Amino acid sequence: MEQLTWALPGGAQSAVLSAEPDGALAGEVWLERLAERLGCPLRILDPLGRVFWGGWVEQITWQSGNLEVSATLAGMSNRVVCRYPLEQVTAGEWGRWAAGEWQQDDASVRRYGRKESLITLPMPDARLAEQTALAHITGSRSQPRWHTRHCPDHHPGVRMRITARGWWQRLDWICDQEPRGLLAHLGGGKTRQVLGRESSAIKLAQSFRVEQGFSAGQLWLRAAAVGSPQDGLRCSVCADDNGRPGALLAESTLPAWAFSGGFRWLLWELDAPCSLAADTHYWLVLERAGALDGQHYFVLESDDGPGYALGELRRWNAAEWLLQAEDLRFCLPAMQQTSELIAGLPPIEFLQGVRVWQSSGVWQPQWRTLKKTLRQTLETWLALGTQAGSQLSAVVDGQRIVQVFSLPHTPQVDLQISQTEQLPFIPEELLGGSLAIPFPQLHNLCRVESLRYTPQQGLRLQTNL
Incomplete structure (x- = not known):
């Protein structure tokens, strides 16, 4: 394990792991296995068997000697739509764009899940929009990208590196749109x-x-x-x-x-x-x-x-x-609290649900044009905070449930030091807040003020004792 990171919003952000597999296997065998791992879930467990870091495999790199071959899902899209401007330029944002039919590579969607992409044309041409989306899908861009390069550093054996992303980052795979919630005469x-x-x-x-x-x-x-x-x-x-x-x-x-x-x-x-x-x-x-x-x-x-x-x-x-x-000419968009908009999102295939712990009191239009990814929309809503002035954030927990809460986050998580003096913890529960830890020699809980972990120094805690 080379690196694990977490960040708000989202929780698990990135992971880099490396290994030196059996060098007896031919390079062609490893090349065939590369694509099979892309998009797969990746979980790193703590000593208690809980999900310490969770996400999915974005890129796998194989190196032998000075030759490096990598396969990545970055830049790939297997479900595409193309939008184009309408000639009625005074219709506002609500009537500015039209879009063709979604085009998708069914085999790629079944293998990796839907990874959507929006293409924008500068001219009002419905036929060209259809052709552009179809050309994208029928080409090679609905499959993983392969790259080969010569590395200046020679590696004597075979080395494989896995780069993974958190589930929050995968929300960029979904193009956000909500056509409902608009009463207008444009x-x-x-x-x-x-x-x-x-x-x-x-x-x-x-x-x-x-x-x-x-x-x-x-x-x-x-x-x-x-x-x-x-x-x-x-x-x-x-x-x-x-x-x-x-x-x-x-x-x-x-x-x-x-x-x-x-x-x-x-x-x-x-x-x-x-x-x-x-x-x-x-x-x-x-x-x-x-x-x-x-x-x-x-x-x-x-x-x-x-x-x-x-x-x-x-x-x-x-x-x-x-x-x-x-x-x-008028327009009345339906308004909802941002917390309601988040809680009311349709099911997401790689997540298990959404749990919102506090009403925001901040209102935004329900209607949304085809423009942003779902992650961008969620982060826009979270950045608006609450009516009371507190900040909103979110993490995807180990069960792949999006937890939305206000900061500072104060979860009640009890941790017990094991006999080996290891301290198991789940980073998503620590982000944005404090943690109560029962020490065996104390009858009361102490509050952790800060926490820092590095492979060289291990876990360091600062409490209010």
């Missing part, structure tokens, strides 16, 4: 609604229907300012009252300086998420925060007609709500 853009210039347009109200209940925390609309308004634009979520805006449920005001730069998607963020019930109509009501001004006002972008079938647009003229022959 089309159009050629027509506009003036707001706050004169008494004929004091307010605008766009109704929408919620088919599945969700929590709304972000209100997106395409808008701009004319002149230099000094107030802002208020966006409210209201209940429906016989086809007209009713009781106020939540509101947010966007200051005028946020409207600089012409028409673009702007965000009104609610202080607290607003719960919207299923099979119910609601309204987005917009009005300026200050007085009417004929020179400085706001403009909302709409579609080219009444294109949203589940709602309507009305304008308030100080006397009545007048029906408009178009609809506003």
Whole structure:
């Protein structure tokens, strides 16, 4: 064993092991055995038989004399999708990309598990996207990469080195995407609604229907300012009252300086998420925060007609709500706490589940475009921490369960010193926290303040005694 490392988030991070196998076996035999070990689980056990380090084999290197041959899963992908931009460039992140069908090498997926990859085209071409993904799979990139090189250091016998990664790193094998959780009307853009210039347009109200209940925390609309308004634009979520805006449920005001730069998607963020019930109509009501001004006002972008079938647009003229022959462009993503998003992830084939020990109180959209790996998404959520200000982290334990917790981590793990004075421990349980150890000569627990292990010096503990 040359090296074992652990890190947060994730736990087991990397391992390097080397051996000198039976030199009587021919080099061809070892070369055949290399690929058979790639992707396989690797466990290193402590003296009690518990998983001390757990992960999977990423690379195996064989050296004889000055010749080195290696096989690796790095750079391989056996399930590929290609995305391309849509011509509707004003649809925002929610309508910017389309993707072709997933293409996969079935034999490689069965052998190594699915290792996904996303290819991005710069031009809107659906046919080229399909061809690009298929070409990747039918080529050699769905198989392990082999490398041969001449080593300056001569090794007299045969040496084999295994490089392994932790299960957290394997989350990079999965492309993250969640198409659910989006209530939006994105089309159009050629027509506009003036707001706050004169008494004929004091307010605008766009109704929408919620088919599945969700929590709304972000209100997106395409808008701009004319002149230099000094107030802002208020966006409210209201209940429906016989086809007209009713009781106020939540509101947010966007200051005028946020409207600089012409028409673009702007965000009104609610202080607290607003719960919207299923099979119910609601309204987005917009009005300026200050007085009417004929020179400085706001403009909302709409579609080219009444294109949203589940709602309507009305304008308030100080006397009545007048029906408009178009609809506003809007987007309401469903919001969830990051702890709920993590706990609600679909099953992952190489993990046994997820356990979240604390609600985060931090809300993020459920909908996610095809862009990041699952590991990148999880680390983004963890980095947001909790509403109370503490940091969130996670480890994959010896049973391959993702444990999500806040820092500092204080697990109650009891360790007993054996007769040989060896101290067995599981690093994932120590990361981010302290540890209580019962010494035979003490009746109370002592607290370990720090722990350091090296092959040369062994295990060193610093306690609060």
